[in-house]
Amino acid sequence: MKNLKHAQIEHGKITPENVQYYKDFGYLIASNLLSQQEIVELKQETAQIFRGNRGKIDGLAEVSPLDSDSDVLKKYVAIHFPHKISSVIKSYLSHKKVTAVLQKIVSENVKCMQSMLFVKAPGKQGQSWHQDEYFIPTRDKSLVGAWIAIDDATIENGCLWVIPGSQNPGSIKRRVKNEDAAYADLETLDISEYDEKDIIPVEVKSGSVVFFNGYLYHSSLKNKTENNFRTALVNHYMSAESMLPWDQDGKLPATEDLRDIVMVAGKDPYAHKPIVDVNQPYLRQAKVKSKLDGNYEN
Numbered sequence: 001m002k003n004l005k006h007a008q009i010e011h012g013k014i015t016p017e018n019v020q021y022y023k024d025f026g027y028l029i030a031s032n033l034l035s036q037q038e039i040v041e042l043k044q045e046t047a048q049i050f051r052g053n054r055g056k057i058d059g060l061a062e063v064s065p066l067d068s069d070s071d072v073l074k075k076y077v078a079i080h081f082p083h084k085i086s087s088v089i090k091s092y093l094s095h096k097k098v099t100a101v102l103q104k105i106v107s108e109n110v111k112c113m114q115s116m117l118f119v120k121a122p123g124k125q126g127q128s129w130h131q132d133e134y135f136i137p138t139r140d141k142s143l144v145g146a147w148i149a150i151d152d153a154t155i156e157n158g159c160l161w162v163i164p165g166s167q168n169p170g171s172i173k174r175r176v177k178n179e180d181a182a183y184a185d186l187e188t189l190d191i192s193e194y195d196e197k198d199i200i201p202v203e204v205k206s207g208s209v210v211f212f213n214g215y216l217y218h219s220s221l222k223n224k225t226e227n228n229f230r231t232a233l234v235n236h237y238m239s240a241e242s243m244l245p246w247d248q249d250g251k252l253p254a255t256e257d258l259r260d261i262v263m264v265a266g267k268d269p270y271a272h273k274p275i276v277d278v279n280q281p282y283l284r285q286a287k288v289k290s291k292l293d294g295n296y297e298n
């Protein structure tokens with residue numbers, strides 16, 4: 001593996017070596033990119049969202065004012081599209097320190113099409129090996145996840161794992177049935193061609209941001225702790241130049257360009273087309289749908 005000292009963006013300043021590292025290995029860590037004040041704000045907002053105070057979401061349980069935030073949050077894995085109901089989360093999509101990195105590794109012109117807010121309560125399973133471009137296909141392979149650690153992410157509480165360089169073939173790998181109980185998903189990638197040493201945990205402190213390429217193989221394990229949440233806000237971005245043929249596995253009508261986007265930097269070349277509001281926030285199910293056989297369990 002190449003010189004790992006370039007793996008980190010220091011003090012929020014991205015260097016040409018960082019950009020090269022991202023190209024070579026498909027991910028990049030920016031430690032302390034967000035301040036602890038911002039992290040407190042995100043944590044408080046997370047509790048408000050799951051308490052139902054930012055709007056109704058199917059499946060959210062009734063909350064008594066006597067319930068602590070932990071009592072509420074311990075039932076959940078994640079909510080998709082929280083920025084649709086929370087102006088605080090929406091404001092973080094365009095966090096200046098995040099977009100400054102994106103403009104170096106994606107394009108001068110960047111749009112966001114998805115947010116996910118994980119709490120990953122103790123005992124909750126992780127996400128099996130996957131490539132995000134399988135789910136969110138861009139036309140120019142520009143998809144990037146910006147994974148904001150709100151809590152410290154550790155091996156114990158289910159941090160991300162990545163296979164550095166696995167984005168390089170630039171193709172979508174075949175998905176197979178998942179047999180590992182650590183993961184909630186019914187499918188996974190066959191990673192048997194890789195050695196254990198090729199697979200690394202991404203343990204980061206709260207306030208750090210992990211940027212990762214849409215073709216990178218990544219996963220996360222179960223939260224094995226008794227009391228620690230693993231809260232993370234993951235926002236997905238792509239170049240504004242690429243149209244987005246994303247039908248969300250058939251949930252939305254097929255389209256050449258899903259315009260449910262938020263521009264976060266630069267100019268929108270498709271500004272003549274209206275922005276739409278079709279994605280609704282929803283809770284992530286304990287077991288996630290399989291495209292292989294159509295099984296769907298809650």
Ligand SMILES: O=C(O)CCC(=O)C(=O)O
Binds near residue numbers: 218232
């Ligand atoms: O945070 C996690 O546990 C998984 C996140 C992930 O796989 C993703 O954002 O694509």
